[in-house]
Amino acid sequence: MDVDELLSFLTPETRPDVKGHATDYLLGLSGNREGLLHLLTNPDLLVAVSSLTSDPSNAIAKECYLILINASADEKLHQVLVNRANVLPGLLKNLQDPQFMFTDQICTILSNLTRHRPTCNPVSKAMVQQEVSVAQLVDMFCTEGFNKMASLHYLGPLLSNLSQLPDHRGVMLDPHRCVIKRLLPFLSYEASATRRGGVIAxxxxxxxDHAGPEELSEEENEGTPPPLDLPPPRLDLLLPPPHLPALDLPPPLDLPILDIAPPLDLPALDLPPLEL
Known part of the structure; x- marks a missing residue:
């Protein structure tokens, strides 16, 4: 199908059945490497798909989100999605809506986009612009039933990816926010390996970020005792292992072989038959 023709079908004014065929075609296209390469060389298709995530038809909107999930799984398309298709404002706007039905898909897309620093930083900046903080994401993550239409499991990997940035780690490690303390119960969360793995990471x-001993100040160093100056060990004081003599055991006893008599040859008994 020609790209221009396909783009003409991906407009809000197009009949729903025609749009449905076009998004269905793109969904299949995004499921393989050749199709993703086609989207990379024709970024306007992703721009159109992004605009249709707000389509009145839930079926079409869902397919568009699935296309974006497949596209965001390929790092080569990250810049296209962030800069050309400008997906971040719409994703972050709907992320915190407790009644939005495609929040799980949004979490998955954001999780894919934040795996690598080149796009994790733009996502972080967009979060600031949209007033979406890590603390708010943790609130969503830890609030059971925040969105009854979404599991929010992929918020776990999203938080993990964001924690690669120092600013977000600072928020997570702020003792007044108790972020880490709130995440600890999910270390043994059996219902979702995705959620559990995200918290672990x-x-x-x-x-x-806080591994290794902290450097002490000069005042703190003054209060510590000086290191002990111990002499090196003396090797001449090490004793060799004791030499034990071999045990002088008596020879084994020479016992005679027993002469066992052959079995007796007894005659067979002649018993009368039993009468029943």
């Missing part, structure tokens, strides 16, 4: 990143 988040806490790991925060721990690595």
């Amino acid at each position: 988040t806490i790991r990143n925060c721990c690595l």
Whole structure:
């Protein structure tokens, strides 16, 4: 199908059935490498798909979100999605809506886009512009039933990816916010490996940020005792292992072989038959 012809079908004014065929075609296209390369060389298709995420038809909107999930899984398309298609404002706007039905898809897209620093930073800046903070994401993540139409499991990987940035780690490690404390119960969350793994990775990143001994100030160093100046060990004082003599055991006893008699040859008994 010609790109211009396909774009003409991806407009809000197009009949729903025609739009549905076009988005269905693009969804299949986005499921393989060749199709993703086609989207990379024709970024206007992703621009059109992004605009249709707000289509009145839930079926069409859902397919568009699924296309964006597939596209965001390819790092080569990240810049196209962020800069050309400008997906971030719309995604972040709907993310915190407790009645939005495609929040799980948004979490997945944002999780994909934040895996690598080149697009994690733009997502972080867009969060500031849209007034979406890590603390708010943690509130959503820890509030059971925040969105009855979404599990929000992919907020876990999103938080993990954001924790690679120092500013977000600072928020997570702020003792007044208790972010890490709120995440701890999900370390053993059995219902979703995605949620559990995201929390584990988040806490790991925060721990690595504070790994190793902290440097003490001069005043703190003054109050510590000086290191002990111990002499080197003397090797001449090490005793060799004791030499134990071999045990002098008596020879084994020479016992005679027993001569066992052959079995007796007894005659068979002649018993009368039993009468029943």
